[in-house]
Amino acid sequence: MLTNNADKIYNSVGVEAVLTERSDLRQYLTGVATSFGYVISDKLGTVFYTDARYLERAQAALNGSGINVKIFKGSLEEILKNYKEIAVPLSSVTFREYKKLTDMGLKVADSDSAFISAMSVKQNYEKENIKKACEIAIKAFNKVLPIIKEGMTENEVAAELEYLMRKLGAEGTSFETIVAFGANSSIPHHETGQTKLKFGDIVLIDFGCKFGGYCSDCTRTFLYGDDRKHEEFKKVYGEVLNAHMIAKENFRDGITGKQADAFARDYLQGKKLAEYFTHSLGHGIGINIHEFPRVSPKSDDILKNGMVFSDEPGVYFEGKFGIRIEDTILLENGIAQSLTDSDKNLIIL
Numbered sequence: 238m239l240t241n242n243a244d245k246i247y248n249s250v251g252v253e254a255v256l257t258e259r260s261d262l263r264q265y266l267t268g269v270a271t272s273f274g275y276v277i278s279d280k281l282g283t284v285f286y287t288d289a290r291y292l293e294r295a296q297a298a299l300n301g302s303g304i305n306v307k308i309f310k311g312s313l314e315e316i317l318k319n320y321k322e323i324a325v326p327l328s329s330v331t332f333r334e335y336k337k338l339t340d341m342g343l344k345v346a347d348s349d350s351a352f353i354s355a356m357s358v359k360q361n362y363e364k365e366n367i368k369k370a371c372e373i374a375i376k377a378f379n380k381v382l383p384i385i386k387e388g389m390t391e392n393e394v395a396a397e398l399e400y401l402m403r404k405l406g407a408e409g410t411s412f413e414t415i416v417a418f419g420a421n422s423s424i425p426h427h428e429t430g431q432t433k434l435k436f437g438d439i440v441l442i443d444f445g446c447k448f449g450g451y452c453s454d455c456t457r458t459f460l461y462g463d464d465r466k467h468e469e470f471k472k473v474y475g476e477v478l479n480a481h482m483i484a485k486e487n488f489r490d491g492i493t494g495k496q497a498d499a500f501a502r503d504y505l506q507g508k509k510l511a512e513y514f515t516h517s518l519g520h521g522i523g524i525n526i527h528e529f530p531r532v533s534p535k536s537d538d539i540l541k542n543g544m545v546f547s548d549e550p551g552v553y554f555e556g557k558f559g560i561r562i563e564d565t566i567l568l569e570n571g572i573a574q575s576l577t578d579s580d581k582n583l584i585i586l
Contacts, residue, residue: 242266242355243276243283243304249351253322254279259329261524262352264450267304269295275309277316286316314341324348357521357529358543364567366449367522367545370407371565371576374446374453377401379579385461385586387436391416391429394442402446411445411452411526422458422559425516425551437464439558440586445526445565452526454547455577456563459584473510473552474560474583480504480550481562481581484518488548488566488573494536501550502534510552519547522565544568545576 243266247255257263257276266276267285274287274295286309287295295306309316317323323338324346338345359367381398395414402410417427418434422441434440438461445454458474460467480501487500498518505511517533520526522545530538532546540546546568551561564575 243278245355246348246351247278247283249354250324250346250348252324252346254317254320255324255348256317257326257348259326262326264524265352265356267295267299268450269298270450271295273309275313275316279320313337317341317343322346324351326352353529356523358541359523359545359567362449363451363523364543364545366451367453367565367567368576370411370446370448370451370453371455373402373405373407373448374444374455375577375579376405377407377446378442378444378455378457382584382586385434385440387434387461389434390431391418391421391434392431394434394440395429395444398442398444402444407446407448408450409447411447411454415441415443415456417441417559418461420556420558423553423555423557425553425559425561434461436462437466438462439467439470439560441559441561443561443563450524452522452524453577454522454526454549454563454565456549456551456561457579457581457584458560458562459586461586463585470558470560471583476505476508476510477550477552477560477562478581478583481548481564484548484550485564485566485573485575488540488568490540490542490568490571492540494530494532494538494540495534497532497540498534498536501548505550505552513552513554514550515553516549516551519549519566521546540568542568542570548573548575 255278264270271291277284284305286307322344326349327347328349380401395416416429418432419438421427422439441458443456483504484501501518505514519532521528521530548566549563553559564577567574
């Protein structure tokens with residue numbers, strides 16, 4: 238599996254050797270999350286160079302995989318001295334790093350497109366890890382709902398949810414959990430803080446966790462008690478839910494990101510809500526929480542079977558309220574499956 242990933246990238250790039258230092262790309266090639274290391278792939282195979290902090294774990298994880306694990310000693314110049322050409326992901330290489338390679342006399346090629354192509358269509362083991370991360374996230378969300386009480390802070394709710402995800406087997410969160418009460422929900426990426434929950438508040442929670450190194454992503458918006466002052470919110474919630482479902486039902490292999498985005502955006506335009514939909518419909522999900530494809534009004538990325546991405550229409554009325562409804566979606570056999578599927582009808586606690 239992991240050997241295939243390294244071979245796939247090496248064969249796709251078509252140069253003498255591929256050097257991978259970026260942490261997420263290293264993890265894709267080795268399955269081991271580390272803060273330091275180099276992966277070198279060439280015609281003879283793949284070597285993962287790391288330091289003493291990770292050596293024992295990497296050797297155990299990669300035993301029998303065909304990837305040779307070595308402790309990094311000396312310098313990068315030393316391990317690259319026998320090459321004339323190397324490929325690196327140029328989009329994340331600094332000028333100083335690039336110049337260091339060229340100063341060694343190396344011809345430098347780009348491995349970005351090979352990684353994007355390979356990582357965007359998920360293999361079975363990747364799908365299973367994402368499905369498990371989604372299952373944990375939804376279970377934790379359902380368990381946190383009865384815990385939520387008036388007077389709790391946004392930060393306290395986030396802590397409870399993150400604890401439950403960990404308790405259910407998550408390795409950590411996919412990103413910083415967003416909990417927004419009341420008017421704070423009108424800020425799409427609100428910074429979770431010390432605002433206290435009041436009866437009748439709108440609650441928006443954007444959350445996800447990691448399992449096997451892979452992410453889940455989900456957003457739910459609901460009411461904490463019904464003070465009979467949220468008729469507009471309830472109506473708009475229904476329209477956002479419709480936009481979410483219309484997009485999901487129309488996702489197909491071969492359409493562009495902009496076509497996918499338009500399913501939700503055009504519906505909201507017909508309801509005079511599109512001007513309040515201030516972000517894209519979605520993004521790819523994998524080892525990183527934001528990956529290829531981009532599902533946005535300007536995206537020509539092609540959706541393919543095996544891709545995982547978010548479906549998250551949202552509308553935001555400044556100083557009043559916001560609504561976002563998000564699922565992690567797997568496109569398989571031409572059908573969009575919600576991996577964070579749960580009852581998305583409006584919850585009133």
